[in-house]
Amino acid sequence: MDDYHVIAFYAFFPVEDPHLEVKRQKKFLAERDMRGRIYISEEGYNGQLSASPDASNEYIAWMKDDPRFADVQFKIQTFHEHPFDRVTVKYREQIVAMDEKVDMQLVGEHVAPKKWREMLESRDEDTILIDVRNNYESEVGHFEGAECPDLETFREFPEYANRLAKRLDTKNTKVMMYCTGGIRCELYSSLMKERGFENVYQLDGGVINYGMQEGSKHWKGKLFVFDDRMVVPISEDNDEVLTVCKDCGVSCDHYFNCARMDCNDLFISCLECAKKARGCCSESCLKEGRVRPFNPDHAPRPYRRLSKEEKEHLAGT
Ligand SMILES: [Zn+2]
Ligand SMILES: [Zn+2]
Known part of the structure; x- marks a missing residue:
């Protein structure tokens, strides 16, 4: 049997009637072998879905028919079963939870995976590489040399950004930041700019996109995901385990x-x-x-x- 596609995408653009779009999405998904969750707000979309390959292709074609999604990246991984147990399509006030309102126009420079790899390889001491995800995510996998702040929830990032702005030279420091699929960096890179950082770069499409294009070069461990898979390799050549069982100490990342x-x-x-x-x-x-x-x-x-x-x-x- 064919593997399922696990699709991740997001898009920021003004959505006039998010409730209507929720209905359209629900209908499309319900009629096909698809599961997952989509959140829609006045500011955009955040979606993670699993689907049979046919349904996945149909869905992406349907979405791309809508000019607003023409340039949106739909990242695809595969899994042997649905990693979601149901379909959830919902209106949300914010598609990424953060208590602070940021100016999304500020957003950091998107760096494609190949260029990101080159930047990692030529990194100097004025460059800081930060993992903007939560502590339980970076614990099982992160880029070599990344600073992994001890954040328990998404909402703690603004406070961390304040500390960084005090600690570092905001004018001359190059900030490279990454997250799972890129959406958190859209927000957090804007926030870093509001905090005064002038040179902010974000990994385009996040670690998922990097794994698809560059494999696991410079990546240590695996990738935490918010579905039944929980921890996945980022590419076929990736099987490193960074953590141990808390009780017996055997190497393990479950x-x-x-x-x-x-x-x-x-x-x-x-x-x-x-x-x-x-x-x-x-x-x-x-x-x-x-x-x-x-x-x-x-x-x-x-x-x-x-x-x-x-x-x-x-x-x-
Ligand atoms: Zn307990
Ligand atoms: Zn054990």
Whole structure:
């Protein structure tokens, strides 16, 4: 059986009637073998989808018929099953959550993967390479020599940018920044410019695009993604593991969400240790109750709403 396409795209442009576009998208997806999530706001689109190759081709052709999407990049990876469990198309006030309003016109210079690689290779001491993703993302993979700030959520970036602006010479420092698919850099590079940085470069299409075009050169580890795959190689030549099981120390980069519903923390564990802990991050979580049933055949998987069977199981405990 053919692999599924996992599609990632985003676009910023004024959307007059986002609610109407939500309806159109829903209809198109519902009629085909497609899953995933699309968020639409007055300022644009953010989409991650999985689809059979036929549906994927149809979708991209349909989107490209709309002149607003003519130049939008649709990045495609493959996976053996749907990494999403359903279709979610929703209106959102912001397609990337950040509390601060930034002027998106400022945006940093987009650098294509090949040029990005060359820039990495000729990097001087006035250049800083920053990974703008969260700590659990950069932990399993990042570019060689990148500064990986200890951010737990997207919302902490503005504060980090303030600290950088104090620490570095904003006029002469070259800032190279990257994220998963590029969308966060659209916002964060604008923010860096507002903080006074004059030379800001962002990896066009993010690490996904880099992996597709340049392989894993200068990349260490793997790529965290926000779907059932959780951690994926960025290219065929990429199988490096940077992290270890928190319990037994064996080399491993599988993430689990703690099975105790009120904890839900991400942790890295091998399957054996996760089985022993019944999917919990700690002994105390295991003891405290309200623990989702742990199914090793479906692990590791990100947390999502309980299935009917899981609810019944919990009701019985
Ligand atoms: Zn282990
Ligand atoms: Zn826990």
